[in-house]
Amino acid sequence: MKQAFLLILSTSLALAAVAQPVLSWSEPTGSGYSADVVAGAYIAPTAASAEPQSWDFSDVTGSSIALYNLAPAESSPFAALFEGADWVSGTGDQLSFWGYQDGAFTVQGNANSASGIALSFDDPLTQMTYPLEFGGVHTDTFAADQILLGQPYSLVGSLSFEIDAWGSMVTPDGTAFDEVLRGNYAQNYTETYDGDTANWYLNQVMYFVPDSSLAVFFHEELIVTDNSGLTLLELTDVAWYSDPIADVPSVQPSALQTPYPNPAKAGETLTWKLPENWGYRAISMDGKVLAEGDSEGPMGTRISTAEWGRGMVLLHPLDPKGEEVGSVSRVLMH
Numbered sequence: 001m002k003q004a005f006l007l008i009l010s011t012s013l014a015l016a017a018v019a020q021p022v023l024s025w026s027e028p029t030g031s032g033y034s035a036d037v038v039a040g041a042y043i044a045p046t047a048a049s050a051e052p053q054s055w056d057f058s059d060v061t062g063s064s065i066a067l068y069n070l071a072p073a074e075s076s077p078f079a080a081l082f083e084g085a086d087w088v089s090g091t092g093d094q095l096s097f098w099g100y101q102d103g104a105f106t107v108q109g110n111a112n113s114a115s116g117i118a119l120s121f122d123d124p125l126t127q128m129t130y131p132l133e134f135g136g137v138h139t140d141t142f143a144a145d146q147i148l149l150g151q152p153y154s155l156v157g158s159l160s161f162e163i164d165a166w167g168s169m170v171t172p173d174g175t176a177f178d179e180v181l182r183g184n185y186a187q188n189y190t191e192t193y194d195g196d197t198a199n200w201y202l203n204q205v206m207y208f209v210p211d212s213s214l215a216v217f218f219h220e221e222l223i224v225t226d227n228s229g230l231t232l233l234e235l236t237d238v239a240w241y242s243d244p245i246a247d248v249p250s251v252q253p254s255a256l257q258t259p260y261p262n263p264a265k266a267g268e269t270l271t272w273k274l275p276e277n278w279g280y281r282a283i284s285m286d287g288k289v290l291a292e293g294d295s296e297g298p299m300g301t302r303i304s305t306a307e308w309g310r311g312m313v314l315l316h317p318l319d320p321k322g323e324e325v326g327s328v329s330r331v332l333m334h
Contacts, residue, residue, distance in 0.1 A: 157189025
């Protein structure tokens with residue numbers, strides 16, 4: 001009997017070691033972070049399974065295609081259009097405003113920092129609900145109806161999200177995770193603008209790990225067709241985040257104010273009140289330094305935008321040592 005008990009106990013311990021994980025929501029810390037978005041050639045995901053899987057992507061290579069930024073929604077010039085959003089994430093010019101409340105990860109709308117166009121959902125889309133656990137299924141619908149650049153625009157869509165696999169993984173940078181859930185996200189929507197209609201289908205198979213508000217690896221497929229079924233666009237890849245820089249301070253020192261005007265037209269002169277002996281650096285979303293200078297006194301530092309193009313520009317305050325400190329101010333140029 002004792003031997004049988006020990007056998008049962010050993011089996012139970014072995015099962016516990018490979019138990020299906022349950023992941024809770026992990027709120028981003030500080031004021032967000034930035035990271036490179038890296039993409040590589042498409043790899044088909046493994047089949048869904050209730051048995052644990054081991055995913056090794058350590059030999060996957062790719063190239064950086066964009067900069068990902070996460071910041072409090074209130075830091076964006078578009079913030080007033082997206083009530084209920086706590087955070088804004090940006091990949092290149094594309095911005096997404098979202099929040100987490102009562103277990104739901106919900107997108108309030110999108111914007112484009114280059115064109116200045118904002119799309120606020122009348123019916124927001126909840127992409128997933130927490131906690132995440134194997135077998136969990138979530139569905140939702142979403143919609144928008146507004147005037148864009150003087151023309152009527154409408155969008156109607158639906159989505160499904162299912163945790164279809166679990167196990168362990170190694171990311172392309174060699175980081176190993178023992179507790180991983182894989183989610184299959186499928187999104188369909190039809191948009192109509194100025195008489196034209198396009199049908200969008202997005203499938204993302206994504207991997208979630210503890211203590212991360214974002215998935216750490218993606219298989220992605222995007223197909224866009226017209227009403228006749230003609231394919232207008234088709235893209236596939238795998239993607240992940242690399243070299244994250246976390247905890248960029250969000251609270252400005254009391255001496256700093258928001259640059260104005262904001263938004264601004266290219267060619268306008270910005271005014272920014274900076275402390276004495278401080279400076280600034282203006283950087284475009286693709287990392288190009290547009291301007292640098294020093295404080296010009298209590299009346300405000302004048303910053304020329306004559307050579308700037310349209311889009312979002314990041315203004316970094318520099319302390320007397322020339323180091324970036326305080327809040328990164330975002331100025332929308334249009």
